Amino acid sequence: MTDSVAEVLSQAEGCPLHQLNPMHPELLKRPWGMNRRLRHEAPVFQDPASGIFFVSRYEDVVRMAMDHSTFSSKMLSSTRALSSTIDSEILEIMEQGYPQVATMLTQDPPLQRRYRKFVDGAFSPANLKALEPFIERTSNELIDKFIDSGRCEFLSAFGVQLPLRVIVSQLGVPMSDIALCRKWTEAFIGNLSQQLDRGGLIQAAKDMLEFQHYFAARIEERRLEPQQDILSKIVNASIDGEKQLSIAESLSMISQILVAGNETTSASLSEGIWLLIENPDQYELLRENPSTEMISRFVEEVLRISSPSSNMFRRADKEVVMQGITVPKDAILFARFASANQDEEQFPEPESFNLMRDNLKDQVAFGKGVHHCLGAALSR
Numbered sequence: 001m002t003d004s005v006a007e008v009l010s011q012a013e014g015c016p017l018h019q020l021n022p023m024h025p026e027l028l029k030r031p032w033g034m035n036r037r038l039r040h041e042a043p044v045f046q047d048p049a050s051g052i053f054f055v056s057r058y059e060d061v062v063r064m065a066m067d068h069s070t071f072s073s074k075m076l077s078s079t080r081a082l083s084s085t086i087d088s089e090i091l092e093i094m095e096q097g098y099p100q101v102a103t104m105l106t107q108d109p110p111l112q113r114r115y116r117k118f119v120d121g122a123f124s125p126a127n128l129k130a131l132e133p134f135i136e137r138t139s140n141e142l143i144d145k146f147i148d149s150g151r152c153e154f155l156s157a158f159g160v161q162l163p164l165r166v167i168v169s170q171l172g173v174p175m176s177d178i179a180l181c182r183k184w185t186e187a188f189i190g191n192l193s194q195q196l197d198r199g200g201l202i203q204a205a206k207d208m209l210e211f212q213h214y215f216a217a218r219i220e221e222r223r224l225e226p227q228q229d230i231l232s233k234i235v236n237a238s239i240d241g242e243k244q245l246s247i248a249e250s251l252s253m254i255s256q257i258l259v260a261g262n263e264t265t266s267a268s269l270s271e272g273i274w275l276l277i278e279n280p281d282q283y284e285l286l287r288e289n290p291s292t293e294m295i296s297r298f299v300e301e302v303l304r305i306s307s308p309s310s311n312m313f314r315r316a317d318k319e320v321v322m323q324g325i326t327v328p329k330d331a332i333l334f335a336r337f338a339s340a341n342q343d344e345e346q347f348p349e350p351e352s353f354n355l356m357r358d359n360l361k362d363q364v365a366f367g368k369g370v371h372h373c374l375g376a377a378l379s380r
Contacts, residue, residue, distance in 0.1 A: 013037055022047050022054050022334075025195050031310070032351075035339035044325040053325075053333040058343035058364070060322055064314055064335045065368035068108050071314040071333065073371060087198060093205040097212040098248040105256050109370055115253060116374065118237040118245060122170070122230040128378055131166070138165050159270035160262075166378075167261035171254060172218055172231040181258060184211040188259045208255075215254050216247050230257065257375070264308035265379045268365075271306035272298070279353045286355065297355045299380050304363035305353060310338035312367070337364050 012020060012027055012034040020034070021027070022045070027034050038045050038056040045054045055061055064071040086094075103115040121127070142161050146152035160182070168181045187207035190196050196204060219235045223244075226232040235250050245253070276283040286298055316331045327333065341363050342350040366373035373379070 017042055017045065018048060020045075020047075021049065023050060023052075023194060028193075028195065031336075031338065032342065035336060035342060038336075039339060039343060044323045044327070046325070051332070053327055053331055054336060055322065055333055056336045056339040056343075057323070058340040058346040061335045061337060061340035062364065062368055063322075064333065065364070065371065068112075068370055070316065070318055070320055071335075072108050072317045073106060073112070073312075073314060074102050074108055087201065089202055090205045093202070093209055097209045098216070098251055101246075101248045101252045103249055103252040103256070104374065105260075105371060106252070112370060115249070119230065119234055119253065119257070119374065121237075122233045123374055123378060125377070131170075131378070134169065135162075135166055138162060154273050155266070155270045159273075160266045162269065163262040163265035163379075167258060170230040170261075171215075171258060172222060172227060172229045177214075180210075180214070181262075183207055184255075185259050185263050187211070188255055189263060211255065212251055215251055219247055219250050260309075260373065261375055261378070267308040268302055268306045268379070271308075272302040275302060275305065275353045282353055282355050294355065296380075297357075297360055300360035300363055301353060301355055301357065303365035304341045304347065304360065307338035307341045307363075307365050309365065309367070309373075311336055312371075337367065340364050
């Protein structure tokens with residue numbers, strides 16, 4: 001860690017609150033100290049620069065997730081509010097593709113429920129059960145590549161590869177194009193991160209346009225020749241006699257499934273291995289009792305600590321008071337799920353890795369309410 005990074009982290013825990021910049025890239029990467037301070041001193045904190053309200057305590061984050069009539073997920077309007085203009089070169093790139101459509105993660109009920117109905121069946125227990133042989137076979141193939149050497153760089157050798165291969169197989173993508181899917185995932189994440197410079201945003205726009213053209217062609221193929229994959233279910237589904245999804249709607253849903261289906265699981269897989277290495281007592285506890293219950297406890301505690309979807313935006317559809325702070329109508333809020341999972345009031349000694357916690361199922365890594373992660377069971 002460089003001195004400049006250490007200085008940023010130190011200032012975040014000691015500077016006057018009005019000088020705190022919660023959008024600083026280093027604090028977004030390493031938010032724990034800042035999150036702890038905000039939970040204690042300013043659980044609903046308005047960033048002076050952006051005007052965004054940062055919500056850090058468990059009870060408030062859960063309230064936001066459950067109350068969709070007050071806290072809207074319509075992110076097309078919310079993300080536009082973060083910048084007053086769109087770069088003309090980026091706009092020109094976007095105009096070569098399909099329009100953005102708010103669907104599952106970026107929509108509110110009742111429309112959000114309509115879109116989820118189109119893919120709920122793809123994540124049914126029966127379909128997930130049918131995926132188990134593929135997941136096991138893929139896991140073994142990846143492990144076979146490094147097991148004889150006795151060591152590996154886990155993230156690249158396994159952590160990225162397994163979830164990516166599983167999700168692209170369900171989106172009808174040949175394994176020869178897996179690198180493209182990883183590139184597109186990084187483009188979508190970078191575009192939302194608020195951390196890319198102009199050059200990075202332009203490249204992300206180009207990559208997302210490439211994604212649209214690629215999957216638009218796959219959509220047409222699946223309409224003519226459906227197969228046993230999620231892509232076919234999305235593009236050919238008709239619920240209660242409704243018309244099929246448009247290409248733009250399908251692309252929105254595919255992008256959400258692609259990103260959520262590999263990036264978050266990859267992060268948690270790698271975090272889980274690191275936590276076992278750093279906590280040999282918990283590692284031995286799991287080795288001595290590798291029961292379904294203990295493995296489930298391990299998964300939930302890894303999810304709590306890793307919180308791969310650490311933040312989600314919301315927009316206030318009405319004026320609301322939280323922790324004595326008045327949040328005006330149309331304000332943008334940042335629900336800090338990672339901070340909620342570290343809240344001392346909910347999880348005693350929250351920074352410790354403890355498979356025997358009494359309330360492991362209270363973690364909110366997959367969100368709550370109508371936007372609870374569609375693929376939570378697959379990820380687990």
